[in-house]
Amino acid sequence: MKKGGLPAIAIAAIVMVAITLVWGIVIHWAIGENESVVRSVREREIIKLINDMEWNKRVMPQVLEHSFYQASYSLASKGGYFNSNEVPSLDCVPYWKIYDKIYLPENIEENFNKTFIKYLNDYANALRLSLPRYNINYQENDNGIFVTLTSDENLEMERGIAKIEDESDFSGQFDTNVFKLIEKGKSFINDDKVSFAVKNSLGVSCEEIRDKIKNEVKQLESEGIEFDVEDVQTDCGGQVAAKILVKITDITKYTVYDYIENTTNLRNIQLKFYIITGNSELINVETTVCKN
């Protein structure tokens, strides 16, 4: 230790104080910076959440459209039933008439709602979207149907630090009307023209009766209404019965999935139902369980 100079302990103390001071300043600055940086990350997370919500809102009309046309196609191909097993059915196509018994679908709007919501939920699950409970309103107009989805609850998205909500109401105009298609089918059953056509075919020879029935029924076809006579039974003594698949088709094609063909393609929405008619119960009702 030199005389007149600072003692080593004093130098050490000065160095330590200096380092501690610098350390303190740095910590203070770092903590201050850190807070703003963390806040910035959180803000970015919120922006990300807002972007996701924005995407969900923009994609909802598309989801609505796909679900609506798919629901129209499914409901029509199952003869207006949400579950075609409620009545005798064959390959998911219900019998609307078996001799004197009539099985017309009731509560079409409710059946459509169930089908529509099923598809909406399928999309929501795939998009990881939580949909609120919706009230669905249909307004039929000259261009088809205007659909409005309203709910008291908001659309919600939550992620760790934030939760955002936005209005959940959506609407869309769709140019097909499955309700009209089903009404057309019902009025066709009420007119009972096919039964008359089958009964009018009597009076020809036993060999000719099948062709006669096919021709008579064919004459009833008009734009959008087709008949497939799938079975004709006769005892050749004036008793006859026929099983007919009725197809009532909408003009426009939509990209929809068919459960029998297992493909998505451009298809017409087509109401399908069977009728068995005649003056004797010669045809046994063949049924299968619908799994769709």
Place this chain on the structure above:
Amino acid sequence: MKGAAILVWALLIFTFLSVFMLTTVFVYRYRITVEVNYQYNYNNVQLALLSFLSSTHDGEQMSKILADNIVMNKPIDVMIVEERLDKIIDNKCYTLNVSDFSIAGSNIDCTKKYTATYKLPYPYNPRNITGDVTLVVG
């Protein structure tokens, strides 16, 4: 002398710890800055993808055009996609992937890459109800 040696050792340890802690703070802060920077760019890419998918062609949203064409196995019009992406992404350094379709911007000199993905709803098919559309921007 012994006292001075202890003092020197104490000073050394103190200095070492201080430097170590300072470095840790700087590294920590650097990493957060990188993260913020990443988040910022990611948000921008997400926004760019959102703008692209929401843009319309002949009154139809791009997201719907892409979804319909993919499901129907129809070719996607590269010109339409490129024109829109070029407008949204100034440096033309991007790649858009959706299903088997891929398109890259004219700029190939891209360094850092940021990716944003959204789920695209396809026309209904229970086995393939949505598909990912991904935008990578350099």
